[in-house]
Amino acid sequence: MKRPRQGLIRLLLCVLLLGSLLLLSEATQNSARFGSLYTWLLLINAVGLVLLMLVIGAELGRLLRQYRSAQPGSRLTLRLVAMLVVIAVVPVSVVYYFSMQFLRSGIESWFNVEVERALQDSLDLSQASLDLRMRELLKRMQQVADEMRYMLDGELVRGLDELRERVEATEMTLLATNGRIIATSSEDPVTLLPDQPDENLLLQLRQGYPYVGLDPLAMGGLHIRVLVPLTGGEGPGGSRLLQALFPISPRINDLAESVQNAYADYRELTYLREPLTRSFMITLSLVLFLSLLFAVWTAFFLARRLVAPVRDLAEGTRAVAAGDYGTQLPPAGRDELGFLVQSFNDMSLRIAQAREAAKRSQMQAEAQRAYLETVMSRLSSGVITLARDGELRTVNRAAGELLGVPTGAALGRPLREWLAEAPHLRALAAMLEARLGEQAAEWREEFELDTPDGRRVLVCSGAVLPDGGHVLVLDDVTTLIQAQRDAAWGEVARRLAHEIKNPLTPIQLSAERIRHRYLGRMEGKDAEVLERSTRTIVQQVEAMKEMVNAFSDYARPPKLKLQALDLNQLIQEVVELYRASPEALEFTLRLDPQLPALYADPGRLRQLLHNLIKNAQEACPPTRRCEIELCTQVIQRSFGQVVELLVTDNGPGFPEEMLAKLYEPYVTTKPKGTGLGLAIVKKIVEEHNGTIAARNVEQGAQLSVRIPVKLPDAAHGTNLES
Amino acid sequence: MRGSWRYNAPAWRQLLLGLLAALLLGASAQAQELRAHNFRIEGGEVVLSDGVYLLNARIDFRLSEAAEDALDNGVPLTFVLQLEVERNRGWWWFDANVLSRNLRYRVRYHALSTRYLVTNVESGETRSFTSKQAALAALGTIAGLPVLEAQALQEGASYEVWLRAALDIDELPAPLKTVAYMSPQWRLVSEWHLWRIEP
CATH class of the missing domain: 1.10.287 (Helix Hairpins)
Incomplete structure (x- = not known):
């Protein structure tokens, strides 16, 4: 909306300027019609010139500011402006130079030395021809003056008319030496006041010199004026002066007048040559400067207008580069620039759409991943995926729990490094390395693992993924076996x-x-x-x-009778029984007072404690005093709390080869014992969904029993409540 | 950007000061020139004679070099005598204009007779003089110029008669006009001269 209006204003200004320039040139050439306007036009145009200069200065300042602050498009605008200005200035300067030359030489050519001399000569000639007559008339008048020297004033006045007719003068006047008119006689009876000589002439005559000269009187045409003094006259005024005006023959008069006019005109023209040239030059300069400045001003406007789409494009590109997709630019006409802007808009829109689609699919992938993760984390099987180079890509919670290794910072690290953290996995790492090295499509291997939860039998199956990585699935088959x-x-x-x-x-x-x-x-x-x-x-x-x-x-064990019980209390009761017995046993109790209540069968648990204590007691060699440590504590697990009971003795520990089949019935190392003790312990533990682990510590053997606080089986739970 | 502007400020100020100084100098020079070439009303009087107020005055028409040159080269010069009569109406109101008269005289050189002609533009009456000085002196001698009839004046009021002499640039030939408007050489004008009459 703004641009066309600005353009219209420029057009209007241009027309106004052109009009005033036309008037100016008209006034310069034809002074009769616009002469009085000339000065005003000059002023108006000069003001226009100054205004244009100010406007251009402001525009230039603005452009330079924009250039310095590196606004997009300002460089191109500046270049375009410079180009347009050069395009305007160069031809205009050339035209200006030659116009000036032509103007000077043209006006000079009007004037000609020969013409001037001829006119001067003709004027001289006219003067010379008149000179002859003047001298003759002076002579005649001097004779008359001689005749009249001794006449009285009265006589003179009376004889004036006669005298005038005798000498053929148009007018004859008798004057006092101070210029006062005494008497006059004229051929034309209408003339009342005779022509008076001026002060200079009177001064000359008072000194006794006669005067003869031409007098271009407006009404009567050219005359010859002769003034002679009448010395020796009488009267109060002293001497008298006699003035006579003689006509010149009409033909000579006309000729002389024509020569005089021509000469005067030429003289004036010659004199005015310089001002004329100057005024033409001023007009021409004004016209050219105004046009030039207008062109420069318009250059700014055009450059801006031309660059506007480019600037928009630059800004738009910058915006897109900065991540502001979907930027739309105002349309810019139907030319190539407009096409470019349209293409940019299309492109920007497409990018925005593509980005939107990418975002959506990314969100989908994310959702899928979360879904998969949830599924994986709920799996009881451990799942590990590896990239081609052996880096861990997925490790689910079950895998970590099965292997007894934290999964927190595992992702992205090599498998070997991750497994190396736990010394008990060394055998597994070696096996896996060998298996992965084979690059078999599918494989399956069973292995045993000594975890804090006890010895476990895991089945590990592996497969090659389509991208060259591997997937490992770990299943705990301990319970199954x-x-x-x-x-x-x-x-x-x-x-x-x-x-x-x-x-x-x-x-x-x-x-x-x-x-x-x-x-x-x-x-x-x-x-x-x-x-x-x-x-x-x-x-x-x-x-x-x-x-x-x-x-x-x-x-065939009896059915469990589950009820809430305090394990610590149970332990103390059982230990009390043994303290009473004659065999000297030393107990160390480290019981956790924060231990939660267990849902368990107290009879079975009592049997478990008896068996464990008995086991420890039996392992104890007779040479030493038997020391048994009982320790309870709470362990936080992902599925809930677990109560752990550790029973440590100071015996010789389990032989290595026994550890695997410790809980099988009739396996025993002790001199006395049924071989069912630990088998029953294990059975009781398993009845309570717990786990048991045996290991050798620095001084003797340690058995660890873990029983979950809340039974995972919901049906069991409700049974308990009832 | 702003910094650079601030940096440029002294240069701008210097330029502006320079321009101002040049303008002032030029103006004062022009003023001096003007004073040198000005016309001057050297004195005069307004006298009542036979019921008519007559103005007698002497004006010194001192021409500038350019004007004299133009006159010698056959360019006719027009002089104008501006005569204004105002009735005084006190300080609170504009004075009433009673009379406003412009008297124009044209002076030109007659090459054939080597005389200077002075023409009253209104009446067409022409007089010729042997020299420029004589012509200008005659032009500058105003004797018995009738201003107003005494009857036209109100009793008891006070009147001011203003006179000013000037060269009429508008009457110059067009090419010269451009120059004349721009050059102080051509701005030839006297101060307003005041006579009071209280009938």
Whole structure:
């Protein structure tokens, strides 16, 4: 809206300026019509010139400021302005120079030395021709004056008319020496006041010199004026003067007048040559300067207008580069620049759209990743993915827990480095390295791991990913294997018990019958042998029955009776029993007072404690005093709190080869013991969803039992509450 | 950018000061020149004679070099005598203009007769003089110029008669006019001269 208006103002100004310039040139050439306007036009144009200069100065200042502050487009504008100005200035200067030359030489050419001399000569000639007559008239008048020297004033006055007619003068006047008119006679009766001579002439005549000269009187045309003194006259005024005006023949008069006019005109023209040239030059300069300044001013306007889309483009590009996508520029006409602006707008829009799409897909990917992560973190299997170069890309929580290594800062580090943090994973690291080195498409391996939660059997399966990386899946099969083993053991125990129990009763009964029937009949030594043998059979069968019952008890445990209990209190009760016993045991209790209540079967737990203490006691060599340390503490796990019980003795520790099958029934290193102690402990722990671990510490062996505070099984939970 | 402007400030100020000084100098020089070439009303009187107020005055028409040169080269010069009569109306009001008259005389050189002609533009009456000085002296001698009839004046009022002599630039030939408007050589004008009459 603003630009066209500005353009209109410029156009209007241009027309006004042109009008005033036209008037100026008209006034310069034709002074009659616009002569009086000339000065005003000059002033108006000069003011216009100054205004234009101010405007241009302001524009230039603005442009320079913009240039210094490095505004976009200012350099190009400046260059364009400079170019346009050069384009305007150079031809105008050339035209100006030559116009000036032509003006000077043109005006000079009007004047000609010969013409001037001819005019001067003709004037001289006219004067010379008139000179002759003048001298003649002077002579005649001097004769008349001689004649009249002694005449009285009265006579003179009376004879004046006659005298005038005699000498053929137009007018004759008698004057006093001070110029006062005494008498006059004129050919023209209408003339009342005669022509008076001026002071200079009177002065000359008072000194006695006559005067003769031409007098260009306006009304009567050219005349010859002759003044002669009448010396020796009488009267109060002293001497008298006689003035006569003589006509010149009309033809000569005309000719002389023509010569005089021509000469005067030429003279004036010659004199005015300089001012004329100057005024033409001023007009020309004004016209040129105004046009030039207007062109310069317009150059600013045009340059700005031309550069505006470029500047917009530059700004737009900068904005896009700075990340402000979707920048739209105002449309800039239908030329190539307009096309460029349109293209820029399209491009900017596309970029904005593409960015939007990228953002959306990124968000989608993010969401997917979060989803995947949630899924992965809920997996009980450990999942680890590796990049091609062995860097960790994904490690889920389960993996960390299975391996017993923190996953926090694992991502992006090489697998080997991550595993090297934990010394117990050295074997695993070596195995994995070997497996990954093979680059087999799929593989599966089982291995054992000594974690803080106990010895675990993990199955690790690996596969090559499409991008060359690897995925490792770790599954804890400890419980599975244990369950299988337990099931097998249970089955064996049940069948064994059944098979053994069945013949035991008949054996016992048979032995008792033998004793009952034959003891009375035998005597002496025979009876004694029989009695001892049958008693041994019955006792041993009884013991065997007991053993088989214990065995079947192990195989088929009673149902748990869960209730809230304080483990610390239970430990103290059990320890109290042992303190009372004769064998000297030394207990060290380090019980955590913040221990939460456990939902567990108190009978089973008591058995567990007994077994553990007994185990420690039995491991203790007789040469030493037995020291047992019992320690409880709370461990925070991802699924909830876990209560840990550590039982440490000062015995010789477990032999290395025993550690793997420590909990299997009938495995024992001790001189006395059933071999079921730790198997039952393990069973009880597992009944409570806990874990057990055995390890050797610096002084003796340590057993760690962990039982979760809240049972993960919801059904169990509700049972407990009821 | 701002800094550089501030840095330039002394230069600007110097330039401005220089311009100002030049202007002042030029103005004072012009003023001196003006005074040198000015016309001067050397004195005179307004006398009542036969019921008519007549003005007698002497004016010194001292021409500048340029004007004299132009006259010698055949350019006619027009002199104007501006005569104003105002009735005094006290300090609180504009004076009433009673009379405003411009008398124009044209002086030109007649080459053939080597005489200077003085023409009254209104009446066309022409007189010729042998020299420029004589012509200007005659022009500058105002004797018995009728101003007002005594009847036209109010009794008891006070009147001011103002006279000024000037060279009429507008009557010059066009090319010379441009120069004349710009040059102080051509700005020939006298001060206003005042006579009071109290009938």
